[in-house]
Amino acid sequence: MATAIEKCVHCGFCLAACPTYNLLGEEMDSPRGRIYLMKNVLEERLSADDAQPYIDRCLGCMACVPACPSGVEYGDLLVSYRALQEDQRRRPPLDALARKLVIETLPYPRRFRLAAQTGKLSKALTAALPDAFAAMLNLLPAKLPPALPIPPVMPAKGARRGKVALLPGCVQQVLAPEINYAAAQLLAANGVEVHNPPGAGCCGSILLHIGAERQARDIARRNFTQFPADVDAIITTAAGCGSGINDYELLFKSQPDAERATEFSQKVMDFSAYLAELGLRQPAGFEEERRVVYQDACHLLHAQSQHAEPRALLNQIPNLRLLEIADAGMCCGSAGAYNIDQPAIAAQLGQRKIESILAVQPDVIVSANIGCITQLRQQLDRLGNPLPVLHIAEILHQACAD
Template structure:
C-alpha cells in the first residue's frame, strides 16, 4: 500500500516495510482469531495494519485505534498466511512501543498494566502477588473484568519449587552442551517444566547448564510495548551463559520468539552485537531435541492418546509445526490425535487473558471444545501460557484430564520404563 508516513530512520524500516508490502488482499483474515470471532475489518490483521497506517499518517487519533490494536492476540497466525511477506510482528511490536510512551490509559488499565509489568517478570514478586491474589479472589466479583480474569487463572496453591543443580551431566555418551533458561512466571507456576526438560535433555546425552541468577528474558514486556524494561531484563542473562554451548534452550514458546526478536529490540543499542549472538543460540526445547535426534524412550505401558496443541509462538512465529509432533510419534505406545483448527490461538497469548478477558475466554472455550472432540487422554503443549489457559477452561467445563508441557510428557516416557 502507498502511504504518507514520515518516521525517524530508526523505526522506519520495521514499520514502513510491512505497510508497503501489504496489498490488502485479505488472505490474513482467514487465519485471524479475532476476525473469526468478531467478523469486523478493524479486528483483522489487514484492518489493524490499515489503522496503524492511518494513525501514523495522522488521519486518526492513536487513542481511537488503540482498542482494536489491543485486541490483537499477537499470535502471528497471519504471518505465515500472508503471501506478500508482511512482517506483521515487526510492525505491531514497533507500533506498540512507539505508542506506549504517549498512551493515556484508564486507571484500571494502568493499574493492571503496572501489576503485570512489575510482577510477572520477577519470580519473587510474582509469588507474593499470587499469595495476594488468593486473598483477593474473594473480592474478585467486585473487581473489573481484567482483575477477575487475572485472578481466575491463578492456581489455588503454588507448587513447591523443584531446584536443579547448576550443571546436570549428560547420561551416556555426551552429544552436546546447552544452557537452560528457566523463565520467570513459569518458575513459580510450574517448576516441573524446566525440571522435566533438563532431565529429558540429560537423558539424551546433553550436558545441561542452569546458570543461577537468571532474569526474565523480557519477551512479555516486549509484547506489551515496554521496550526499555525488556532490554534491561534481557541484558541480565547475557553474561550468565557459558561460551562454548551449542544452544540456549527455552521451554516457553513466547520467550523463544521474543528472544528471536532481540535484533529488533536492541537495534541502535551499544550491545546490539551481544544481543544478536545470544539470540542466534536460542532454540526451543522441541526444535533442539528434534535436531539432535531423540534417543527412543521406553515409552508407556498402556496406550496413551495425546493431543498436541500448537502454541502460536512455536507454530506461527517460529514455524515449529513438525518437530514436536515428530518427537511424540517416536514414543512407543503413544497415539497422536489431531485437534480441529489446530492453528487457532487458545486465547492465552501472553497477557491477553488479562487485557481482553472476554475474547480470551471465548477462544479458550472453543479450543477446549475442539480438544475434547479429539478425545485425548492427555493434552500437550509447548508453552506455559497455553497450558494455563487450557487447564482453566477444562476446569470450567469440569474436565480434569491432564494438560502438560511436552517436556513433562517426554520425561514420563523416560521414567515410566525405568
C-alpha cells in the first residue's frame, strides 16, 4: 500500500479522468486527494472515519489508472485500504446480517434465484452492498426471466477454430440469462467449441468488493478444478468478473493455491477480447442501418484496457454504424453503492452519460457489463425512452443469425 502511495507524485493527471472530481470539483473527491487522505489516515494525521465518506464516494471505475503516468496501482490501493478499514469497522447489527446474507446468497445462483423470487430479499441485501450488484438488486424485476439452460458442451459449427469454457458468473445468469446464452450460441456459430462446466460459478469478485476476502477466496477456489485444462480460454461476459479475476494475484498473495489462482486468472479472457482476436465468420448484418453506441464498461476499458476489441467486433457487422460519444471513458455511475449510497452523484453521472449517448441518436445501446446495462436502462426509463440496451454478445448474436 505504501508503495502505491509513495508512487503518487501529485501531478494531478488523474483529476481529468475522475468522474467524481469532474462532478464535484473538490480535491478530496479526486484520486490524488483520496490517496492523500489514505496516506494521512495511515500516518495517523487524520481519522479513518473522517476520510471514509470520500473513500466511499470513489466509484472504483479505475479511470485514473491508465491516466496515471507514475503507475500508481490505485485499484490495489483501494482494495487493500478498504479491507484494512473493514477489519476495524463496526457495523450495526442489521448491516451485519445483510452482509451475511450477501455472502451466503449472491454467489450461489440457485439460492439467489430462490431468494429473489420470494421478493423479500432484495431490500435486505442492497443495504449491505457497496458495489455494482446493489443497484441491480434494487431493480430486481417483478418476475425473473426463465432460466436458459446451456448444454455442458456445445460443438463448434463448421470447422473448429477454438475451444473455450464459459465462466457462468453469479447474479447475471439469474437476472439476464440471455447474455450467456447468446454468447455461447455466437461462439459455437463461429466455430468455437463451448464448454459449460456444471460445477463452475461465481468468481468471488463481489465478495472481494465488500471486503470479504476469505469468503471470496473460498468461492474462487471452487472454480479452479471445474474447467478442462485444454481450453484456449475461459470466457467471461461480465467486465466486473474479468477485472476481479485479474486481482487474484493480490487476493491470493501468500495464500494457499496462489499459483493455481494465477494460472486460472491468466486463462480468463473477456468475451469481446477473445472473439475479436478470432474474428467473426461472415456476419449477415442488418437489413437496415443500425446506429449503435458502444458504452465502455469501466472494468473493461480501464481495468482491462479493452478499447479497440469490442469496437472491432461491432465494426465487422454490415450495416452497423458505430458512433462515438463525448467523454466515452467516463463512468456511467452504475458503480453501485452509488444508486443507494450516493444517489445524487450516481444520477448525475447517469444523466450525463445518457445525454452524451442520445446526442448522437443511436438505435441501440450496447455494453459489456450488466451493471452498465441496468444503469442505462434506468436512465432511459426515467425519460420514457424505449431505446434497447443490449449486451454486446446479444447484438452480435442477432447480427450473425442466419
